[in-house]
Amino acid sequence: MDRLAADSREWFPRPYEPLRHPDLHHIDDRTVIDHFTDSGLSPAEREVGIGVWAEHFNGPAAVSGLTQAMRWCAAASGDWRLLHEATSGHRLTTGTASLAAAIAEHGTADLHLGTKVTAVSQHGPITVTTADGSRRTARQVVCTLPLNALTSIDFDPALPEPKRAASAERTASQGLKTWIRVRGEIEPFTAYAPDDHPLTFARPEYTVDGDTLLVAFGTRAADLHPTDKEGVTHALHRWRDDLEVVDVAGHDWMSDEFSRETWPMQRPGHLTKYLAALQRPHGGVHFAGSDIANGWAGFIDGAIESGLRVAGQVEAALGS
Known part of the structure; x- marks a missing residue:
């Protein structure tokens, strides 16, 4: 290391x-x-x-x-x-959702939640079409879709080949995150396993009403669902068969149509082949997000860095 x-x-x-x-x-x-x-x-x-x-x-x-x-x-x-x-080593004490809520409250944008974009056309004014058939026009557009979900939108003209290739090849991340509630308050521990095990990492994070909440990760979401209590228990018992699993919870980000990945991690060759091309605007459409950050790619910090950079691009394009 x-x-x-x-x-x-x-x-x-x-x-x-x-x-x-x-x-x-x-x-x-x-x-x-x-x-x-x-x-x-x-x-x-x-x-x-x-x-x-x-x-x-x-x-x-x-x-x-x-x-x-x-x-x-x-x-x-x-x-x-x-x-x-x-x-x-550090957490947002009020949770990640509180950060998104604070940004929304501080900003002046009109928010349209639950509105699925299906197409972006750049013939004339940029036109954004949503799943219900409504259209909105804009001088510039910022797309922050995760890389694996990028091709879910019909771009016209089509995205350049490097962007489409990177999305088709997908990120290295294809795993799962699950929360495991075990009986009683237990001593802290950290567990690792080779990447052919259903779970490769586990450790206690919080205590809840006399029980302990563990966070655990695995490398292949296709092999274990984060809410599969029996499967998660079996995987945890490879390390600690003395722990009684009370409940498990999680979200299948790989099957979620709006993410299709967990946190973005690059495959071999993707840095030099794709990063510059992924950051490049496509006409009046700009691309931002943690997937294509320069530093701390895969983290909120990277998303903020990328957003600041693209905000400058949009400002320049608008002649502000």
């Missing part, structure tokens, strides 16, 4: 300029498995390292791009311990 973090500063000396290094193509086709296979580790040590990054990617290590892992490390100043603290 120290070597990976140290290498990240060599390849990404400026984390918010991820394409700056001229020789990125030399390592962009490598996977997390490649890194840990070449590190001279014992089989058990290799399993732990791969398991840690499978949890970070929320996907199998075999499709997890090494440069994506390095980008996270570089954003944390090349310190993987700081990376873990930054990514999982």
